[in-house]
Amino acid sequence: MIETTATVPRTTISGDEGIATSKVVTTVFEAILADINEGRLLPGQKISDTNLAESFGVSRTPVREAIQRLREIGLVEASANRFTRVAVVSPQQTANAMTVWIALYAALIEEVVPVATDELVEQLSADHAAFEDAVAKLDVQSIATTNFQFFNRMAVVSLNPELRRAIRSVVHMVRLGSLHLPEFIDLEALTQAQTELLAATRKRDLEKARDALGVIRGIRIPQ
Numbered sequence: 001m002i003e004t005t006a007t008v009p010r011t012t013i014s015g016d017e018g019i020a021t022s023k024v025v026t027t028v029f030e031a032i033l034a035d036i037n038e039g040r041l042l043p044g045q046k047i048s049d050t051n052l053a054e055s056f057g058v059s060r061t062p063v064r065e066a067i068q069r070l071r072e073i074g075l076v077e078a079s080a081n082r083f084t085r086v087a088v089v090s091p092q093q094t095a096n097a098m099t100v101w102i103a104l105y106a107a108l109i110e111e112v113v114p115v116a117t118d119e120l121v122e123q124l125s126a127d128h129a130a131f132e133d134a135v136a137k138l139d140v141q142s143i144a145t146t147n148f149q150f151f152n153r154m155a156v157v158s159l160n161p162e163l164r165r166a167i168r169s170v171v172h173m174v175r176l177g178s179l180h181l182p183e184f185i186d187l188e189a190l191t192q193a194q195t196e197l198l199a200a201t202r203k204r205d206l207e208k209a210r211d212a213l214g215v216i217r218g219i220r221i222p223q
Contacts, residue, residue, distance in 0.1 A: 024056075024058055024062045025062045025065045025066050025069070026066075027056070028052065028056055028058070028062055028063055028066035029066040029069050029070065031056075032047070032052070032066060032067070032070060032076075033070065033075070033172065036070075036075055036086055036172075036176060037144070037145070037148070037172070037175060037176070038141065038145070039141050039179065041086050042086060043086050043087065043088040043089065043176070043180055044085055044086060044088050045085055045086050046083050046084065046085045047067065047076065047084045047085060047086065048084075049063045049064050049067060049084070067084060072169070073168070073169045073170070073172055073173065074087055074089070074093075074097075074172075074173040075087050075172055075173065075176055086176075087173075087176070089173055089176050089177035089180070090177070091177065091181055091182065091221055091222060091223045092223065093173065093177060094173070094174060094177025094178060094181065094221050095221040095223075097170050097173040097174045097177065098174050098219075098221060100170045101167065101170050101171055101174050102213065102216060102217055104163065104166050104167045104170065105151070105154075105167065105213060105216075106210070106213055107160075107163060108154050108155060108158055108163060108167065109154065109197075109206070109209045109210065109213060110206065111158055111159070111160060111163075112154045112157060112158060112201075113154075113200060113201050113204060113205070113206050113209045114204050114206055115204070116201045116202075116204055117157075120153060120154070120157060120201065121198070121201055121202050123153050124150060124153055124197075124198050124201060125198060127146060127149045127150035127153060128150055128194050128195065128198050130142075130146040130149070131143065131146035131147055131149075131150055131191070131194060132191065133146075134146045135187050135191060138184075140179060140184075141179070143187070144175055144178055144179050147190065147194075148171070148175050150194055151171075152171070155167045155168070155171075177221075181221065181222050182222050182223075183222045184222070185219055185220070185221060185222060186219050186220065189215055189216075189218065189219050190216070190219060192215050193212050193213070193215040193216045193219075194212075196208060196209075196211060196212035196215060197209055197212035197213070200212055
């Protein structure tokens with residue numbers, strides 16, 4: 001669960017304490033998301049809006065909104081008057097989300113690769129090195145984190161806000177599902193895809209970038 005004891009700023013409107021700014025909701029959302037992605041909150045683990053509100057020093061209103069946003073992207077599930085918990089993402093759901101992510105990422109490379117900056121290439125190179133180190137150690141959490149960082153670099157620099165939003169809505173389900181698969185996905189193929197995409201981006205070669213995405217399409221999600 002969230003361990004922070006920091007107090008998050010809030011806004012009081014017309015004497016109604018606890019009506020939060022969007023910044024507060026975003027802060028809570030990102031904190032819960034980080035706990036899920038970094039394995040501090042596991043699939044099936046219950047989430048208490050009361051405990052989170054106390055932890056952040058805010059009312060339950062922004063916490064509930066943050067949790068609702070997590071529900072909308074499939075990372076949290078709830079049953080009325082019973083529980084709110086981290087979603088249990090099945091391998092099939094992971095595969096389905098991966099299919100959607102690949103389609104969106106295809107549009108992303110069309111936009112970003114031809115105009116990639118030297119800074120982006122440097123970031124991708126560092127991310128790829130970190131990923132290879134994680135693979136060598138077979139560190140599941142680090143593999144997921146460094147892989148996310150690598151592929152998220154292009155999403156960050158996209159000038160298409162709708163595309164960024166759509167990718168964000170599905171990528172976290174892929175990541176959560178990948179953390180809890182019955183066996184490793186094809187790490188050799190994933191490493192190859194990163195290597196080829198990095199090389200393609202360095203050369204601003206769109207055709208090679210498409211080929212790299214083709215490698216990802218061929219990766220099977222263990223069922």
